[in-house]
Every structure is written in C-alpha cells, then in structure tokens.
Amino acid sequence: MKLATIRTAGGRTRAVRVDGDTLVDLGHADVGELLARPDWAEHAARAEGGAVESAGFAPVVPRPGKVICIGLNYRKHILEMGRELPEHPTLFAKYPEALIGAYDEIQLPPESDQVDWEAELAVVIGRRVRRATEAQADAAIAGFAVLNDVTMRDWQYRSPVWLQGKTWEASTPFGPYLVTPGDLPGGTRPSLTLTGSVDGEVVQRADTADLVFDPVALVRYVSTILTLEPGDVIATGTPGGVGHARKPARYLAGGSVLATEITGLGRSESKAVAEPVAGVAL
Numbered sequence: 001m002k003l004a005t006i007r008t009a010g011g012r013t014r015a016v017r018v019d020g021d022t023l024v025d026l027g028h029a030d031v032g033e034l035l036a037r038p039d040w041a042e043h044a045a046r047a048e049g050g051a052v053e054s055a056g057f058a059p060v061v062p063r064p065g066k067v068i069c070i071g072l073n074y075r076k077h078i079l080e081m082g083r084e085l086p087e088h089p090t091l092f093a094k095y096p097e098a099l100i101g102a103y104d105e106i107q108l109p110p111e112s113d114q115v116d117w118e119a120e121l122a123v124v125i126g127r128r129v130r131r132a133t134e135a136q137a138d139a140a141i142a143g144f145a146v147l148n149d150v151t152m153r154d155w156q157y158r159s160p161v162w163l164q165g166k167t168w169e170a171s172t173p174f175g176p177y178l179v180t181p182g183d184l185p186g187g188t189r190p191s192l193t194l195t196g197s198v199d200g201e202v203v204q205r206a207d208t209a210d211l212v213f214d215p216v217a218l219v220r221y222v223s224t225i226l227t228l229e230p231g232d233v234i235a236t237g238t239p240g241g242v243g244h245a246r247k248p249a250r251y252l253a254g255g256s257v258l259a260t261e262i263t264g265l266g267r268s269e270s271k272a273v274a275e276p277v278a279g280v281a282l
Contacts, residue, residue, distance in 0.1 A: 001044060001045060001180045002017065002179050003018070004018055004175065004176055005059065005175075006023060006058060007054065008055055009055050014029065015027075015034040018177055022051050023051060024051060026044055027043075030058065030061065031178060031231070032062065032231035033231075035126050035231045036231065056101060058175075060122075060174055061124060061174075064231045064233045066229070066232040066233070067095065067098075067099070068091060068092075068222050068233070069091070069166065070213065070234065072086055073090075073212050073213055074211060074237055074238065074239040075212060076206065076210060077238060077240040078212070079240075085212060089218060092161075092162045092163055092166060093163060094167045095167045098168060098170070099172050101174070102175035103268065105170075105272070106150055106171055107170040107273065108253075108273060108274050109168055110274065111152075114152060114153040115151070115153075116151045116242055116252070117148060117150060117198065117203065117242060118148060118151055118238035120146075120149050120235045120236055120237060120260075121144055121194060121215075121236045122235050123215045123218065123235075124142045124144065124231070124233055125142060125228045125230055125232040126140060126141065126142025126230055127140040127142070128230065129219065130226075130227040132219055132220050138216050138219075141188045143181060144178065144215075144265055145178045146173070146174070146265050146267065148196070148268065149166065150168075150171040150252070150258070152165045155168075175266075189214045192263045193208075194206050194208065194262045196258070197259045198257070198259075204238070204239055204240065206239030211237070219234065222234060254272060256271070257272075258271075
C-alpha cells in the first residue's frame with residue numbers, strides 16, 4: 001500500500017492512498033494525522049473516498065514530531081570517510097522546516113558554498129513505542145520513503161556537532177510516498193537498491209543490505225532514549241559517493257538537479273535554486 005500527502009488546488013493538503021494513477025482521499029489532512037489513528041492501516045486499506053486531484057506532493061509527513069537522522073551507517077561510506085565501523089548508531093536531529101516535497105526546489109543558502117547530497121532510506125513510525133523489543137520495533141514501522149539529507153558541509157564541520165549543517169530550511173526532499181513493509185522485499189528489513197544522481201549522473205548506488213544498523217535495530221535503539229510517536233521519521237544514513245568525499249570535492253550549484261530513487265519507493269527529483277535573501281520581520 002502506498003500513502004502520500006498531496007497538495008490540493010485549494011492550497012490545503014490531503015492524505016491519500018495511491019492506487020496506480022488514482023489518488024483516494026483518506027479523510028485526513030496528511031499522512032501524519034492518518035498515522036495517529038490506531039487503526040490507520042485498516043482505514044487506509046478499506047477507504048473508498050472519492051478520487052482527488054493533486055497539485056503536487058507535500059513531504060510524506062509534513063510536520064513530524066521528530067526527525068532522527070543516523071550518521072555513518074553504510075559500511076562503504078564509513079570507510080570512504082576514513083572512519084571505523086561504529087559500535088552504536090550516531091544520532092543527530094533535523095527539524096520539520098527542512099522538509100520539502102519530492103519535486104520541490106532545494107533552497108541553496110547564500111551562506112554556504114558546500115551543499116552536498118545524501119540519498120537515504122527513511123523509516124516512518126506508525127505506532128507509539130518506548131524501549132521496544134525487537135517484535136515491538138518491527139510492528140512500529142509504518143513504512144518507508146525516499147529522503148535526501150542535503151547537507152551544508154562547511155557548516156556541518158564548524159564544530160563536532162553536526163546539527164547546524166543538517167537542518168537548513170527547505171533543503172530535504174522527502175517522498176513522494178510511503179510504502180508499507182508488506183509490499184517490499186524483506187518487509188521491515190527491506191532489501192532495496194538506492195540510487196542518487198546529479199544532473200543525470202549516478203553519484204551514489206548501494207543496497208540497503210550494506211546498512212550497519214537496520215531499521216528494526218534503529219527503532220529499538222532510538223526508542224530506548226525517547227518515545228517514538230506515529231509520524232516520527234528516522235533517516236537511516238547515506239551510502240558512499242557523497243560530493244564532499246570526492247577529489248576534488250563536488251557540490252550542488254544553482255540549477256543542479258538532484259534525484260533520489262529507491263526500488264519500490266519511487267523517485268524524488270529537485271532542482272537546486274538560490275534562496276531569497278530577504279529577512280523576516282520579527
């Protein structure tokens with residue numbers, strides 16, 4: 001089952017089930033609101049709401065309560081960055097303001113000239129869970145989506161804490177839709193091919209089997225620290241091929257087209273544009 005949050009002609013958003021070319025209205029404003037229902041899966045599967053017209057995809061969950069990101073989680077990427085395999089996951093956060101739809105423009109801030117790509121598999125939580133057992137962690141995964149953790153490397157490495165390079169506004173494509181585990185090979189530990197490209201050139205390609213910590217393990221680990229709620233997102237990390245590790249380094253520029261594709265989960269494609277520099281009155 002595929003679920004998405006779409007924008008409508010009236011400027012609102014709707015949660016929909018994607019049935020081929022048909023978008024079935026699920027009676028909720030977005031997928032995050034839908035996932036708050038204890039019976040969200042049954043409701044989404046049986047819904048017979050009218051078809052709706054889309055004015056574009058919003059982020060799968062437009063305003064998740066938490067976006068937890070995992071660093072250094074693909075073996076090949078860890079090695080290319082000159083690091084050892086971690087004993088525990090590396091966690092950092094991203095805020096909802098960073099999220100954009102799968103085909104929205106990426107805003108290039110004037111303060112950074114090292115804007116890099118990080119194609120990732122995103123986990124979306126569908127059930128409240130704390131200190132999860134393996135079975136509970138498995139059951140808490142609503143599904144998976146495409147995400148690109150676009151990163152301002154010059155800001156990321158200003159300090160040992162990565163947050164300031166990771167959560168710039170309107171920088172992170174998320175979608176186009178969520179796919180439930182039962183529709184993917186491997187279920188909650190899916191075996192999928194992830195590809196990232198810039199201007200049509202493939203720059204990242206990996207299989208999710210290269211993950212050091214798989215989605216179930218990550219839900220268990222993160223839920224030990226804090227309660228995961230429906231709609232929360234875990235970005236599972238990026239494989240090798242990032243621009244910063246290249247010699248010479250390579251970054252996104254105005255007009256660059258960044259595409260991220262994961263088998264079974266669809267494709268995002270976003271053009272990078274200069275962010276307007278006008279200030280915001282307080």
